[in-house]
Amino acid sequence: MKIKDVEELKSIATEIRIGVIEAVYHGKSGHPGGSLSCADILAVLYFNQMHVDPKKPDDKARDRFVLSKGHCSPALYSTLALKGYFGREELTTFRQIDSMLQGHPDRKHIPGVDMTTGSLGQGLSVANGMAIASKMDKAGYRTYCLVGDGEIEEGQFWEACMTANKYKLDNLCLIVDNNNLQIDGTIEEVMSPYPIGMKLESFGFNVIEVDGHNLNSLIDAFETAKLTKVKPTAIIAKTIKGKGVSFMENEVGWHGKAPNEEQYKQALAELKKEEEVK
Secondary structure: OOOOOHHHHHHHHHHHHHHHHHHHHHHOOOOHHHHHHOHHHHHHHHHHHOOOOOOOOOOOOOOEEEEOOHHHHHHHHHHHHHHOOOOHHHHHHOOOOOOOOOOOOOOOOOOOOOOOOOOOOOHHHHHHHHHHHHHHOOOOOOEEEEEEOOHHHOHHHHHHHHHHHHOOOOOEEEEEEEOOEEOOEEHHHHHOOOOHHHHHHHOOOEEEEEEOOOHHHHHHHHHHHHHOOOOOEEEEEEOOOOOOOOOOOOOHHHOOOOOOHHHHHHHHHHHHHHHHHO
16 A cells, blocks of 8 residues: 555654664664665655565565665665564564574565665666566566665676666666765765766766655655656665664764664664654
């Protein structure tokens, strides 16, 4: 069912963030910062935009999603659990022995995961293949690929951009989670990809730049992407790493570590308070 009420989508995004904190805390490791920054994007995709059905996870007509920044799997797992692909209790088994929820998404063992990811820079290449297959088979499904802004420092990403342009993949939507931080600092300090929008335009993309936490703007951007023909669309979503948890926001140290018990309780309290305000 497509949820159109923005307030309901905001609540879902908050629940996704709560799931992220639960998973990383119980797993005692993981990547909360980038998982929290993309929660709004995933809420809009899975509950407002994509044609997917948890009762038919292998439906050939379903839209495809590739989490190229696979280390942010807690956000995807939390979203899939909320959507009904598996129980939310599974999130507390994250990164534990015998759990299906590995540190990176695994399409063979996790319902709802369309591609195994983790090696950064490779997701768009796979998404291209899915989009090409949809066109060849006249299947009609769309493909969405979420990448990190640090990840696009990889050369393969730009090769994939050329491919998307060459084959006029208007059924492909690339989303850049532009939170401006990666493991070693800001993306400018490490290897600046700016200006991202101008570069993607030069590679033949229809580029839309939005506030990645504004749900109405995200919905409008995805709807525009659907109407764009003959070229792929790239949505550059400006986000805040660690969004929703005060002590994690814009702090590079939270790229890849788990909260302790006190931090865990504080994070949940902040997110649940936000939910109560809504």
